[in-house]
Amino acid sequence: MFVRSFLLSLFFLVIATPLHAATLAEYTFEDPQKAADFREVIDEMRCLVCQNESLAGSNAELAVDLRNEIFDMMTAGQDKDDIIRFMVARYGDFVLYDPPMKPSTYPLWFGPLILLIIGALVLIRALRKKSVTQETKLSNDEQQRLDTLLKQPSDSKDAQK
Amino acid sequence: MSRYLRFLVPLAIFAVIAAFLFKGLDMNPREIPSPLIGKQVPEFSLPLLEQPDTQITNKDLLGKVYLLNVWATWCVSCRAEHETLVQLGRMNKVDIYGLNWKDERDAAQAWLRQLGNPYAANIFDKKGRTAIDLGVYGAPETFVVDAKGIIHYKHAGPVNPDLIRDKILPMVAELKKKG
Numbered sequence: 001m002f003v004r005s006f007l008l009s010l011f012f013l014v015i016a017t018p019l020h021a022a023t024l025a026e027y028t029f030e031d032p033q034k035a036a037d038f039r040e041v042i043d044e045m046r047c048l049v050c051q052n053e054s055l056a057g058s059n060a061e062l063a064v065d066l067r068n069e070i071f072d073m074m075t076a077g078q079d080k081d082d083i084i085r086f087m088v089a090r091y092g093d094f095v096l097y098d099p100p101m102k103p104s105t106y107p108l109w110f111g112p113l114i115l116l117i118i119g120a121l122v123l124i125r126a127l128r129k130k131s132v133t134q135e136t137k138l139s140n141d142e143q144q145r146l147d148t149l150l151k152q153p154s155d156s157k158d159a160q161k
Numbered sequence: 162m163s164r165y166l167r168f169l170v171p172l173a174i175f176a177v178i179a180a181f182l183f184k185g186l187d188m189n190p191r192e193i194p195s196p197l198i199g200k201q202v203p204e205f206s207l208p209l210l211e212q213p214d215t216q217i218t219n220k221d222l223l224g225k226v227y228l229l230n231v232w233a234t235w236c237v238s239c240r241a242e243h244e245t246l247v248q249l250g251r252m253n254k255v256d257i258y259g260l261n262w263k264d265e266r267d268a269a270q271a272w273l274r275q276l277g278n279p280y281a282a283n284i285f286d287k288k289g290r291t292a293i294d295l296g297v298y299g300a301p302e303t304f305v306v307d308a309k310g311i312i313h314y315k316h317a318g319p320v321n322p323d324l325i326r327d328k329i330l331p332m333v334a335e336l337k338k339k340g
Contacts (some may be wrong), residue, residue, distance in 0.1 A: 048193065049299060051190065061263070062289075062298055062299075066293065069290075069293060089196060090293060091295035092193060092195065094193045115174070116171075
């Protein structure tokens, strides 16, 4: 049973890739560099309808329209930057999986780093404090008590019992 | 001092993170802020839904405050909001233009006959090219546009009477005052 479902999933996993590619097969470029740019740009764009799929992977009608639009623009000679500008002007930064660095996205970019630094500082402080406690010298009273305890012969301790 | 700091600093960090997450609960991931707010309605020249031979352009809409409502017969939420639009149309407070998005002409006309027609006119965007320029990613969407053709607000999803009363109509009144 398990083997069967495993093999079945494997089968679908394998056939899924060529199917996905087949939907993009209609887009042919003479220039291989353009073809690569096209693949790259639609992989970097979010489908706004499904949101968790890229323009390359989505079968939503809007994604198909936008793929066609991007294809037409690239065949007409526009490059990747033109496409990105075109898309951001209409749909905002949201359309990009990789958000640009600007004041409104600073928390996004630096937030995790800041948290990491704070965590590291706390850890270093805690570790240092611990080692300091271990090295702490005994006070005079304590040292005296320790000395007397050590000087006491061990048998006298037994005798007290 | 540092004894309090030991508790207060992590507490403050926790509070900040919690505040962000809590805000996240309230936000609608479907509502993507439009980069077109404050910009002109993009140029277009499209046929009217009712008269295929008549072209309408963005310039024809200049000179008055209006709503631009993106709809289609294949869109379920458009049917849900249609009654609200019909009521708004009856109030005669603002013109509503329709952008009929990737639709069939016959189906769209039948829909208006059957459910009522709140639109001053319908722009027939068969290919969806103008919708792309408007950054439309789902129907219905409603734009508030001023007399100079500048977009002031966009609502994604069906409009409801509350939104019209509390947000859209006050905004229309203010834009009309400015002229």
